Amino acid sequence: VDIELAAGRFDALAVANWQRSKKASQPGSAPKPLPRPSKVEALRGDARDQLIERGRALLRRQRERPKPRP
Known part of the structure; x- marks a missing residue:
């Protein structure tokens, strides 16, 4: 995501x-977007493990929030 x-x-x-x-007035001169890694590349090896751990940490933080008082 980052x-x-x-x-x-x-x-x-x-x-x-x-x-x-x-250059904006010239046809076809618009900048090309940066290439993004494919989902397969992003989810290999350490990147996959780091993504899973970040997701788990996010869930832990959400569960630890105190409930609002009525």
Whole structure:
């Protein structure tokens, strides 16, 4: 998710800069989006284990929240 969000921010910034440049009036000159890793690549080996542990940590934090008083 972090990679997707970072790449999305970069793509948005690249498009914003392109829109304000002289190249924006030229057809086909729009910036190409950054390539994202495939889901298979992202879920191999240590990356998969880290993703699972981050999910478990998130669930633990959500369970530990105190319940609001009525």
